[in-house]
Amino acid sequence: MDATFFMNVISAGLLTGLVYGLMALGLSVIFGVMRVVNFAHGDMMVVAMYAAFLLFTKLGIEPVPALPLVAGGLFVVGYLLQRFLINHFLEVTEHIQFLLLLSVAMIITNVVLMVFGPDARNIQLDASFESYSLGGLVLDKVRVIAAFTAGGVALLLWAFFRYTTTGTAIRACADNPVGARVVGLDVEKLYAITFGIGTACVGAAGCLLLLLVDVHPHLSSDYTLLGFIIVILGGLGSLGGALLGGILVGLSEALSGVLIAPSLKSMFSFGLLILVLLLRPQGILGKKP
Amino acid sequence: MSALFQDRRAVLLLGLLAILALAPLAAGDYLLSILITVLLQAYLGMSWNVMMGFAGQFSLGHALYVGLGAYAGGALFVHYGTPPWIGAIAGMAVSAAVGAVIGTLGFRFKVMGVYFALLTIAFAEFTRVLFDHWGWVGASSGLFLPPAPNNSPDNLWLLRGSTTMFYYVILGMTAAAFWFSRALLMRRIGYYWQAIREDQDAADALGIDVFRNKMIAVLISAAMTSLGGVFLAFFNNNLYPESIFSMHRSIELMLGTIIGGIGTLFGPILGAVVLTALGELLTELGAHIGIDGVKQIAYGICLMLILVLKPGGLWPWLRKLLRLEGDGR
Numbered sequence: 001m002d003a004t005f006f007m008n009v010i011s012a013g014l015l016t017g018l019v020y021g022l023m024a025l026g027l028s029v030i031f032g033v034m035r036v037v038n039f040a041h042g043d044m045m046v047v048a049m050y051a052a053f054l055l056f057t058k059l060g061i062e063p064v065p066a067l068p069l070v071a072g073g074l075f076v077v078g079y080l081l082q083r084f085l086i087n088h089f090l091e092v093t094e095h096i097q098f099l100l101l102l103s104v105a106m107i108i109t110n111v112v113l114m115v116f117g118p119d120a121r122n123i124q125l126d127a128s129f130e131s132y133s134l135g136g137l138v139l140d141k142v143r144v145i146a147a148f149t150a151g152g153v154a155l156l157l158w159a160f161f162r163y164t165t166t167g168t169a170i171r172a173c174a175d176n177p178v179g180a181r182v183v184g185l186d187v188e189k190l191y192a193i194t195f196g197i198g199t200a201c202v203g204a205a206g207c208l209l210l211l212l213v214d215v216h217p218h219l220s221s222d223y224t225l226l227g228f229i230i231v232i233l234g235g236l237g238s239l240g241g242a243l244l245g246g247i248l249v250g251l252s253e254a255l256s257g258v259l260i261a262p263s264l265k266s267m268f269s270f271g272l273l274i275l276v277l278l279l280r281p282q283g284i285l286g287k288k289p
Numbered sequence: 290m291s292a293l294f295q296d297r298r299a300v301l302l303l304g305l306l307a308i309l310a311l312a313p314l315a316a317g318d319y320l321l322s323i324l325i326t327v328l329l330q331a332y333l334g335m336s337w338n339v340m341m342g343f344a345g346q347f348s349l350g351h352a353l354y355v356g357l358g359a360y361a362g363g364a365l366f367v368h369y370g371t372p373p374w375i376g377a378i379a380g381m382a383v384s385a386a387v388g389a390v391i392g393t394l395g396f397r398f399k400v401m402g403v404y405f406a407l408l409t410i411a412f413a414e415f416t417r418v419l420f421d422h423w424g425w426v427g428a429s430s431g432l433f434l435p436p437a438p439n440n441s442p443d444n445l446w447l448l449r450g451s452t453t454m455f456y457y458v459i460l461g462m463t464a465a466a467f468w469f470s471r472a473l474l475m476r477r478i479g480y481y482w483q484a485i486r487e488d489q490d491a492a493d494a495l496g497i498d499v500f501r502n503k504m505i506a507v508l509i510s511a512a513m514t515s516l517g518g519v520f521l522a523f524f525n526n527n528l529y530p531e532s533i534f535s536m537h538r539s540i541e542l543m544l545g546t547i548i549g550g551i552g553t554l555f556g557p558i559l560g561a562v563v564l565t566a567l568g569e570l571l572t573e574l575g576a577h578i579g580i581d582g583v584k585q586i587a588y589g590i591c592l593m594l595i596l597v598l599k600p601g602g603l604w605p606w607l608r609k610l611l612r613l614e615g616d617g618r
Contacts, residue, residue, distance in 0.1 A: 107593070
């Protein structure tokens with residue numbers, strides 16, 4: 001194991017981490033504005049991956065061009081879910097809200113299982129076997145494409161919250177829902193849009209992740225937990241934090257997979273979560289109302 | 290005792306117990322094994338209820354304690370022939386110790402609510418991967434308990450025997466857990482827990498030792514749950530980390546109690562009956578039309594309906610309907 005090998009592992013982890021970061025962004029946006037913990041996050045991710053899989057195998061649309069379609073579809077799902085279900089559960093106890101999203105997750109996962117069966121599916125693109133080499137560094141082409149697209153979507157999201165009227169209105173709701181209502185904002189609608197944006201991020205991340213891994217229905221709880229690990233690591237509600245957390249988890253998975261054993265990599269992620277929950281409670285609880 | 294009989298609930302309960310005790314006379318092995326599922330679900334639900342329902346601490350990782358109990362009882366039996374009741378003591382001790390670690394870390398570092406739930410999931414998943422790689426307990430290929438030879442007499446001490454024997458064991462455990470939960474609620478600590486559950490800061494201000502009482506709830510709940518795990522190991526005779534520590538088990542374990550009514554005494558039993566009846570029906574139906582996952586979808590819909598229509602669970606509603614006296618338990 002020489003230095004070049006490690007550089008390769010580290011860069012692959014970094015690139016995958018950016019896609020993880022985009023996935024976690026969705027979770028973070030939803031929590032940051034509504035304080036809702038989306039336990040159906042990974043399930044929506046798997047739905048997005050299957051949608052991208054179908055678009056490729058049935059219509060021949062590759063995942064990157066399919067991204068706006070899938071993200072748009074998940075936006076609608078998220079919007080409706082918030083509008084008709086979760087908006088009625090904003091004032092109830094935390095654990096009831098959590099269980100509600102758990103029930104959504106159970107339904108989604110098993111519908112996916114019923115429709116697609118338990119087998120793993122993957123897609124083969126022409127680009128799957130190509131790679132770029134930079135000095136001694138060898139980078140998979142699809143991984144580079146996925147990472148850059150993820151970065152691009154994250155940038156768009158940042159610009160949306162920073163520069164558009166709707167984005168500013170959503171930030172106002174996050175800061176002070178009562179104040180937002182007083183100045184005449186339609187808080188329920190903005191919440192629904194926010195949930196839609198959160199699930200659209202997941203949709204985009206699902207398309208990109210399909211380039212890198214095989215999809216099967218039981219990935220959903222893994223990705224839900226991975227999403228939590230990432231956002232808690234980076235700080236719930238912070239956009240930059242989600243990307244940073246994603247990169248850290250991508251790195252830790254890649255390194256522990258090579259240095260110890262691939263099957264142990266999730267143990268390191270959970271170890272990381274336990275450590276962060278305990279050592280940085282101020283970063284986590286400081287954002288609670 | 291006479292005060293007990295004036296209470297219609299007590300009469301109802303003793304009647305139910307009597308019916309259940311006589312059930313093996315009429316029921317075949319298939320029906321008995323379903324009743325065992327109901328009782329185990331009720332027992333585990335009651336164990337979870339001590340922590341969540343009484344003290345208000347949300348655990349989503351109770352499969353951890355089921356697994357620790359199951360593996361302690363199972364592995365000691367396989368390797369040393371240790372009787373399960375001795376193994377159970379080890380399992381309960383280990384579970385209580387792990388619960389103490391999670392509780393101390395969580396409560397001292399003020400990890401609360403959903404974050405505490407995530408912490409419990411993280412510990413359960415961490416342990417699952419650990420057991421997947423631990424050769425002494427069979428790692429991911431599983432641990433198998435030697436079945437008793439055919440037609441050998443029931444051995445209660447070694448928990449090897451017929452379905453009827455297992456039925457009476459779990460009936461005893463569930464009845465004991467019910468009585469124990471009731472005793473806890475009636476005592477000072479039960480009132481402390483409810484005060485903490487409703488408003489932790491107010492409880493603290495009244496001079497209740499919040500940390501200590503929450504820890505006691507975690508220890509009792511963990512130990513009770515792991516005893517259920519020992520039963521599960523000896524009833525099923527096989528253990529896989531993948532299934533015993535899985536998040537799905539944690540979810541199914543609490544589902545009955547949520548449907549029946551969190552924090553109530555009878556809720557876990559009612560919920561277990563409803564859930565198992567539904568589950569059996571749908572498994573049958575799913576096998577009939579050849580589709581996996583029907584049961585889980587129905588569980589999900591059931592959970593959602595309960596949360597939307599009766600967030601307090603079925604029992605408080607049914608209790609009012611049956612005009613049973615009481616204070617919401």
